[in-house]
Each structure stands twice: as structure tokens, then as C-alpha cells.
Amino acid sequence: MWGGNGVPRVPLPYRGDGHRTPFPSVPISSRMWWPTLLALLVPMVAPLHPEQELDAHWDLWKRTHRKQYNGKEEAARRQIWERNLKYINTHNLEHALGVHSFELAMNHLGDMTSEEVVRTMTGLKLPHNRPHGNETLYVPDWTERTPAAVDWRRKGYVTPVKNQGQCGSCWAFSAVGALEGQLKRRTGNLLALSPQNLVDCVATNDGCGGGYMTNAFEYVRHNRGIDSEDAYPYIGQDQSCMYSPTGKAAKCRGYREIPVGNERALKRAVARIGPIAVGIDASLPSFQFYSRGVYYDQSCNGQNINHAVLAVGYGTQKGTKHWIIKNSWGEEWGNKGYVLLARNRDNACGIANLASFPRM
Template structure:
């Protein structure tokens, strides 16, 4: 009996050592893949500890996914060495509540839910630029705003032009935005209207830091004449807008580790708030997968995050994550 106990103890130690070796190997691969460097040995130890904890979160969640208990998977990505709260502080830059000033969305009179297409994907129509990367700058609001305007400009003029988020970061402070410290899509639309346009991405490339305004009138790629607000909290109206108007700017609650580490499937997070919104993204479609309705959402964290830079977010689920709480689009 004593010998059996000793053998079991040895086996347990061997498994633990093996698991630690695997984690170390994964950690080295993570640092190489995402070009991670740390200022000190102590910081690296801290980041490895967080990486280990996030790896455990992923493993436990995906075990539930394998049993059909949840509708989405998690995966390690470039944010795997960050705690959820510091991740949200760095990358989620939607600040403030909706301001008045936009027109109200009025769906076409002949449009009802039964007449809308079952699936919409504006990428397939050519109205969506490739996924971008905001870097370590809370400029999500700028990417959401440019994405919506890029779509509207394309649908009106037939030309898809990548627009400058850096232009918005550097130049729209007087309209209420605060560069890498956060802002609102509606304030971006106001700036673009008053400024008679926004420069192209090519002429005013993204830098992920606050800088001096370098807008040039001759480099304008698109403009707007105002913006439209969709009824707060109405996923019905949001669906009508996505189907009939194009890509729509929305604000969501993206403060959870499940969002940080999302990989694929229909994201369904019961803890998500419909009021505490901290991240600006772009709804570019909707559909149904595995019997679950979803919104097709473009993020601005590069293609290495999520499903090639996109996430499917639960639709018609009590406005989960506030997907319809602050939806808007520019008029062109």
C-alpha cells in the first residue's frame, strides 16, 4: 500500500512537471509570435503567471464548449499576458454616453422583419475594409467611425477608401474626443462634417499615439453631412439598419476576459452589461449559426484576435453587451 502511494505521488509530480514544461514551451512561443519583451525579470514572471492563469481559463471554458455547454471558444492571443481589467483600460476607449445631435433612424415604410434577408454580410458586397489594428491606444471609437463612413462612402460612390483614424485621434478634441484616451463615434461624425472631410489612411497613416493635427484638405477621402441615431436598445431597428443602410457603428461592453480571449463561435456572455459600454466596434452583418442568432462584428485588434479579427455576438438576446444601446451611422 505504501509503495502504491509513493508511485501515485511520483506520477503526480511527473504530470505537474510535464504540464509546467508545456506551459513554458507555450510561453516562449507566445513571446516569439507576438514579439513580447519585458522591462525586467520580475515583470516577465508576473506576465508568465497571468499567461498561465489565462491558459487555465481557456482550457476550462473550451472543455465546456466540447460538451456543448457554451456556444463559443476561447483561444490564446496577443492579449494573453494581460489581466482583464488592465486589458480593458488600455484597449477599450469608448467613453461617455450618447449625445444628442443626430437624426433619428426611420426604417423604410415597406420594411418589416419578415421581409429582411435572413443573412447579411457587407464584406461580400465590398463595403468593408480589411481588419485594422488600433495598437495600445484607446482609439476604438475612431476605427468604428471610419468603418461606418467607409461603408457609406462605398455604397454611395462605388469606391472603397480606407480612411484615417489618426486624423480623428489628432484633430477632433474640440468636438469632445480625447485621442488615445477615448472618444465617441458621434463626435467623430460631427468633426468630419464641420471639417468638410477626413483624410485617407494612405495620406495620414495610423501611429497609435496622440499627435499634432496634420489634416490636409487635398487628401480628403470622404465626408459626411451629419449622422443618424438608431433607437437605443432596439435590436429590431438595428437589424433593419444593418440590412438596409450598411455597416453600423455600435458601442459594447467588452470588459470581460471572455471577450479578451474570444476565438470563434457565437459569443454569449451573461455577465455583459447593456449600459456600461467601453468599446466601439462595427456591425457589418447578421445571421444564424448552430441555431443561435448573431451579429457579425468587426473589431480593431488585428486579425490575430478572434475569428480573423471578427466576432459573432449574440443577437436578440436582451440587447446583450449593449450592442443596440448606442448605434449610429454617418449621412453622406
């Protein structure tokens, strides 16, 4: 029933004898009746069917990450994506119940299996003739105290997060990150160096097929330099070596390796030296979709190290000790490209097994 000026009136109830109450109808202001009308209309709008909702999320994910598929490929990638999404949701429910110390999130790797990620986006390979002598061993000064927390990003030692793409060049990004830190320490200037220079020119490594950080440091020493990123930009695939001395931005005179498995020595190196090249096991889906919190997975195998990253600091979050790790999978991965990895928890993921830094 409508009153004057289009304002609705609420009809009053019957008394039970077939007649309405004798009181006049009560006008409702426009502020009152619109929410009432909407409340009546909302149930009339049918909710999306779960399959339709999943279709919408899939389409949104494809647009967000600029994914395109041909023919049957989309169905296969959709199946992987759905399986990963279910895994993420289950993990996060368990996190809410206190089972895990970190959360997961869907990212640009959502249509890939963990096996595919390891095959195309890691690339750490130990050299067959890796030296084991004391001449390259880092010997910490145990007399000095180390800070409770260190973050070299805040001191200007770390360049922005990069994306290696589907090229097994993690070793080059890890080595370059350590070189950049030492360049800043020595000269006071932070300059992006060229991982592509290493991919193309380190003969003892295999370019996008994988490699090791100390081989990269040795190349820079023998070559008497490495080009800047501007002089030798990254393309994410193997090509002929095009190093030019005119683009040289840094050099090194060797390297040092952290005692295997010694997190105390690694902590001291991070505190006293700067960002350190390290290797970890990155084969688990929990690492693939890490989002925030302190990463710890009992299944992470320190004897199965396959990915090179950069330790840029350490600290404590909500009472849990961690390493600050810079990855090379872009800012869409992790916490803007970083992961907090559990520290002093039985050398989680092998963090201290293959750690090294260049000498300048």
C-alpha cells in the first residue's frame, strides 16, 4: 500500500474477527523501506552454482595471470589448478586450526604441478668435481656478538625481486644477488648485475639447464668481471656468450663456503658479510604456494636440494625464528617474492648445506 509522495505504508494486522485494527497505517521513511525492500528481493536472486562459481574463479585467474591455452590443454591445466586450489584451501583451514605456521595462496604457478615447477623453475646442480678443501671454507669469528635480527633490504643491499621464468637459472640469480650485496658493501653503490651473463658464459654450468653458485663466482674471477643488468639484460633462455668489458660492473677474487649444515655459521655470515647464496629443497607444493608466515614443512628434504635462493637476513616472528629468503619467481610468488624460512629447526630444507658468498 502506498501513501502520499510515493512513501509506502505498512498495513496493520487483522484482529482475528475479520477486521483490521482501527489505528491508521504507519508511514515509513525512505531510509527505512529501501533496506526492507532489498531484503525481500535478495532471496529472489539465485546464488551461483558451485561449478559456475569455480568457472568464474578460473576465468578470473586466467585473466589475472594472462594465461591462454589451446584445445585440450585448457582442460588438463584446469584440472591441475582445481587440485592445487583444493590443496591450498585445505592447508589454510588447518592453519586456522593451528596445525601450520604459514599460509598458502593461489598464484601464477597454479596450473603447474610441483614436478613441473622443479623441472622448469629451479636448476641448482652440484658440480661433479666440487672441491672439499679448507682453502674455501668460511671460518667465523666466534668472539663477536651477532645482532638478534638483520635485514639487508633495509640497508640498501638488495635489488628488486626478479623472475627467472621457465629457465633453470636460479643459481645465476642467487650468485648475482650475493655479488650485488658485496658490491654495495665495497663501493657503497647498489647496482643490478646480469644473471644472463652467467647463464650464457659460465662454461662449467649448463645455463638454463642448471648450475652452481660457486662456479659462477669462479667465472667472474677468471673473467675479471661481470656485466650490469642494463648492459646484458635477462631473456630467460640460452644464447651465445656476449660479455663485454665495456659493460663490466663488478668483479670478485674468489668465494667462501659455509660449513655444511651449520646454521650458527650461516647466521654469523649473514650478519657480518651480507646476503648469502644458499640452496634449498623447493619441490613441495607447500613451497610453490607459500604466502606468509614462517615456512616449515617436515617433508622438506635437506638432502634433495634443487633450488638456489638468497638469504638476505634473519629474525623472529611471533616467537618463531626465521631466515629472510629472496626467491627468483617474481613478486607474485610468496610475500612479494620473499619467504620466511624456519631457522634453527634441524637445518630446515637444507638451508645451510650449500651456502656460499663471493669475495671482493
